[in-house]
Amino acid sequence: MSDRVAVVAGAGGPLGHAVAVKLASSGFSVVGVDRNEDGLRELPDTIRRVPGDTTDPAVPKAVLEQVVAEVGPPEVLVNTIGTFVLGDALSVTPDELRRLIDINVGAALWLTQAVVPHMLQRGGGSLVHVSARPAAVPTAGMAAYSLSKAALSHLVRVLDTELRPQGIRVNAVAPQLIDTPKNRSFLPPDALAHAVTPEAVAELIVFLASDASAPVSGAILPAYGA
Incomplete structure (x- = not known):
C-alpha cells in the first residue's frame, strides 16, 4: 500500500472504474466509493x-473519516458522480431540476467539504470533478443538465480561489459524450461517433490529479473528442 491515498467517488460506474484503475497503476492507494455496490x-x-451515497449531505463526512482511519488522509479526491435528463427548458419539472442539482453539484460540494480538512492536515491535495461541454456551450434539449453542470463548473472556479492559497488544487474535465453502455443503450450510432472512452477521460483526470499538473488549478479541461 502506498502512503499516497486517492478517493474516487462514483467508482462503481464506467468512468470512475477507469479512474480508480489508472490511479492505482500510478502508485496510489485507491479507495472506491459508490452507492452501486455491484459496480464496486x-x-x-x-x-x-x-459503499455510500455521497449525494446525501450526511454521508461524505463519515466516508472520509473511514478512509482516513483505515488507509490515511487523501492526497487526491476524484468525483465522477453525475446524472442527466433530456428535455428543453419549457418542460423541466421542479423534481428534475432538484435531482440534477443535488447529484451534479451537491455531491461535489459535500465531498469537498468532507475531504478538505484532511487535505489541509496533510499539507495539500488535488480535487478533480467532472463537468460537461453543455456547461459552457448552450445545448438545446438539455436545459436542467446544462444548468447543473454550469453550476458545477462555477463551483470549481470558486473552490480554486478559496483553496489554492492553502495548497489544494481544484480542476475539472468536461467531456461532451462518454462511450458507456448506458449511453449506447439509447443514443443512435451517429450521436456516438465522436464519443470519448472512459479510459481516455480517465487519463486526463489522472493528469490533473498528479504532480505533473502542479501549476494547474481552476481549469475546466475540454474532452470533446475528435
Whole structure:
C-alpha cells in the first residue's frame, strides 16, 4: 500500500472504474466509493471499496473519516458522480431540476467539504470533478443538465480561489459524450461517433490529479473528442 491515498467517488460506474484503475497503476492507494455496490465489486481486489451515497449531505463526512482511519488522509479526491435528463427548458419539472442539482453539484460540494480538512492536515491535495461541454456551450434539449453542470463548473472556479492559497488544487474535465453502455443503450450510432472512452477521460483526470499538473488549478479541461 502506498502512503499516497486517492478517493474516487462514483467508482462503481464506467468512468470512475477507469479512474480508480489508472490511479492505482500510478502508485496510489485507491479507495472506491459508490452507492452501486455491484459496480464496486467489479473493481480489482487491490482497490478498497466503501459503499455510500455521497449525494446525501450526511454521508461524505463519515466516508472520509473511514478512509482516513483505515488507509490515511487523501492526497487526491476524484468525483465522477453525475446524472442527466433530456428535455428543453419549457418542460423541466421542479423534481428534475432538484435531482440534477443535488447529484451534479451537491455531491461535489459535500465531498469537498468532507475531504478538505484532511487535505489541509496533510499539507495539500488535488480535487478533480467532472463537468460537461453543455456547461459552457448552450445545448438545446438539455436545459436542467446544462444548468447543473454550469453550476458545477462555477463551483470549481470558486473552490480554486478559496483553496489554492492553502495548497489544494481544484480542476475539472468536461467531456461532451462518454462511450458507456448506458449511453449506447439509447443514443443512435451517429450521436456516438465522436464519443470519448472512459479510459481516455480517465487519463486526463489522472493528469490533473498528479504532480505533473502542479501549476494547474481552476481549469475546466475540454474532452470533446475528435
